[in-house]
Amino acid sequence: MTTLLEFRDVWVEYGDKVVLERVNLAIDTGEFVSVVGPSGAGKSTFLRLILGQEGPSRGQVLLDGIPLQPECSPDRGVVFQRYSVFPHLTALGNVLFGLECAQAPLTARLFGGARRKARDEAAAMLEAVGLGHSLDVYPAQMSGGMQQRLAVAQALVKHPRVLLLDEPFGALDPGIRLDMHELVGRLWLEHRLTVVMVTHDINEAFKLGTRVLAFDKRRHDPHAPNRYGATATYDVKLDRKTKAAGPPAELLPAEPVPAA
Amino acid sequence: MRLVNIKPARGPRVLIGMVPIAIALVIYAVFSAARAEANPNDKVLPTFLAMAQAAWRLFTQVDPRTGEVTAWADTTASLWRLGIGVGIATVSTLIIGIALGVVPLVRAALGPLVTVIAVIPPIAVLPILFIALGLGEASKIALIAIGIAPYMIRDLAGYVSGLPSEQFLKAQTLGASTWQLTLRVALPQALPRLIDSLRLSMGPAWVFLISAEAIASDVGLGYRIFLVRRYLSMDIILPYVAWISLLAILTDWVLLMISRKAFPWAHGDGR
Numbered sequence: 001m002t003t004l005l006e007f008r009d010v011w012v013e014y015g016d017k018v019v020l021e022r023v024n025l026a027i028d029t030g031e032f033v034s035v036v037g038p039s040g041a042g043k044s045t046f047l048r049l050i051l052g053q054e055g056p057s058r059g060q061v062l063l064d065g066i067p068l069q070p071e072c073s074p075d076r077g078v079v080f081q082r083y084s085v086f087p088h089l090t091a092l093g094n095v096l097f098g099l100e101c102a103q104a105p106l107t108a109r110l111f112g113g114a115r116r117k118a119r120d121e122a123a124a125m126l127e128a129v130g131l132g133h134s135l136d137v138y139p140a141q142m143s144g145g146m147q148q149r150l151a152v153a154q155a156l157v158k159h160p161r162v163l164l165l166d167e168p169f170g171a172l173d174p175g176i177r178l179d180m181h182e183l184v185g186r187l188w189l190e191h192r193l194t195v196v197m198v199t200h201d202i203n204e205a206f207k208l209g210t211r212v213l214a215f216d217k218r219r220h221d222p223h224a225p226n227r228y229g230a231t232a233t234y235d236v237k238l239d240r241k242t243k244a245a246g247p248p249a250e251l252l253p254a255e256p257v258p259a260a
Numbered sequence: 261m262r263l264v265n266i267k268p269a270r271g272p273r274v275l276i277g278m279v280p281i282a283i284a285l286v287i288y289a290v291f292s293a294a295r296a297e298a299n300p301n302d303k304v305l306p307t308f309l310a311m312a313q314a315a316w317r318l319f320t321q322v323d324p325r326t327g328e329v330t331a332w333a334d335t336t337a338s339l340w341r342l343g344i345g346v347g348i349a350t351v352s353t354l355i356i357g358i359a360l361g362v363v364p365l366v367r368a369a370l371g372p373l374v375t376v377i378a379v380i381p382p383i384a385v386l387p388i389l390f391i392a393l394g395l396g397e398a399s400k401i402a403l404i405a406i407g408i409a410p411y412m413i414r415d416l417a418g419y420v421s422g423l424p425s426e427q428f429l430k431a432q433t434l435g436a437s438t439w440q441l442t443l444r445v446a447l448p449q450a451l452p453r454l455i456d457s458l459r460l461s462m463g464p465a466w467v468f469l470i471s472a473e474a475i476a477s478d479v480g481l482g483y484r485i486f487l488v489r490r491y492l493s494m495d496i497i498l499p500y501v502a503w504i505s506l507l508a509i510l511t512d513w514v515l516l517m518i519s520r521k522a523f524p525w526a527h528g529d530g531r
Contacts, residue, residue, distance in 0.1 A: 051433070053429060071432070073432065073433070074433060074435035076433060077433050077434075078429065078430060080429075082424075082426070083430075084426060085430075086431075086445060086449075087449070087525055088448045088449050088525050088526070097431070097434055098434035100444075101431075101434055101437070101440050102435050105437065106439075107443075108436070108439075108440040108443055109444075138524070139525075140525060151430075154430070154434065155430075155434075158434055158435065160433070
């Protein structure tokens with residue numbers, strides 16, 4: 001296992017408001033990191049730092065030892081809770097888009113043999129997420145679960161170094177959510193992915209993750225709630241075999257994380 | 261049953277919609293008949309027959325002075341001006357609106373200018389256009405384009421910048437450059453909105469066309485209406501107004517059909 005992502009004394013501040021403080025951690029290749037914590041504890045900010053949607057106020061985020069630019073790039077794929085897919089493209093078009101961008105800088109479209117090759121690759125990816133039968137369907141005609149499957153396929157076709165999931169199953173009903181757990185768990189194993197997933201559902205975090213990060217504030221000033229930022233208060237590495245035992249006893253009473 | 265819960269079926273709904281129109285027509289027929297009985301030369305409320313005769317003359321007979329069928333000459337002249345003006349507005353909206361919506365730097369640079377131009381009443385600029393571009397076609401076309409483009413640009417820029425930021429982020433994680441995400445993410449989603457705002461702008465576009473034609477022209481639908489007004493020729497004005505309305509309805513319908521056919525995903529009926 002080699003270190004893929006590293007946070008070195010990372011702070012995020014918006015004016016007087018401190019969101020994250022002193023985040024120091026390293027994520028290895030192949031880990032499935034679940035990030036939990038109450039609302040406003042900086043889980044999403046943490047994810048946005050990795051994504052490159054924003055940069056740290058202090059400190060560094062390194063990918064393969066190189067500081068990240070505050071800009072998205074194809075080595076980090078993402079699935080958001082909503083709006084992850086393009087409504088004006090079919091399922092196939094959505095997955096093709098990433099391949100087209102790489103191969104056709106000017107038109108962002110492929111023709112002839114190159115298109116057939118890319119199409120086969122995209123179709124195979126859709127098959128892998130269970131959408132092999134709906135290649136020509138627009139997202140508006142899909143259920144929420146199908147849209148998230150499509151979003152996963154769209155991200156994976158670029159073979160990202162890290163896959164970021166921002167509450168990806170939060171808007172799905174429980175049955176569909178279980179199917180999605182199965183899918184993401186399987187893809188993680190098959191493609192040897194590194195995944196960072198933000199979730200509100202602590203069971204989901206322990207079920208899927210090989211490591212659970214709990215974000216919360218260590219210090220709290222009741223007169224100035226924004227004075228102190230959150231950080232990773234618990235960092236639990238789970239052995240795949242003992243994971244079924246569920247959350248360790250010391251975590252739950254100390255950190256009652258709402259599961260909603 | 262409560263009034264709000266009574267929903268007419270498709271057949272009865274069309275019928276119910278026809279009733280007020282029929283009532284309006286009958287009222288008009290009664291009053292125009294009464295006036296025609298009192299004065300056969302009445303000009304203010306011509307009978308349907310008189311209007312049909314005037315329309316027939318204008319739409320079928322060649323005017324010996326110009327050598328053309330008056331109504332068709334007026335229609336082609338007006339539609340040509342309208343088409344070019346609206347076309348210029350649409351193309352500039354597409355380019356400027358998307359640039360404003362996608363690129364924050366462009367928004368910072370050009371946003372205030374567009375806002376200032378948008379608050380200028382276009383008719384107030386008409387004299388400037390006449391002075392700068394002369395009384396020919398250019399000034400009329402320019403009035404239409406200047407009249408509707410700022411609204412359309414602001415509408416499109418607002419729509420594009422309001423697209424979920426997740427889409428732009430996702431496109432970047434898929435390797436899209438600024439140009440690629442403009443071309444493949446912003447542009448296709450902007451097009452149906454552009455057609456929507458074009459449909460809404462067609463009303464003002466007609467207003468500007470008719471205003472320009474009324475002031476300085478020698479052919480055109482607006483010119484004709486304002487010309488025959490001097491002779492109180494309601495028998496020509498009313499059919500012309502009806503004809504303009506019909507053209508407007510047809511344009512609207514054509515635009516809607518284009519949008520439905522070309523962008524099925526935007527109309528909720530999928531493929």
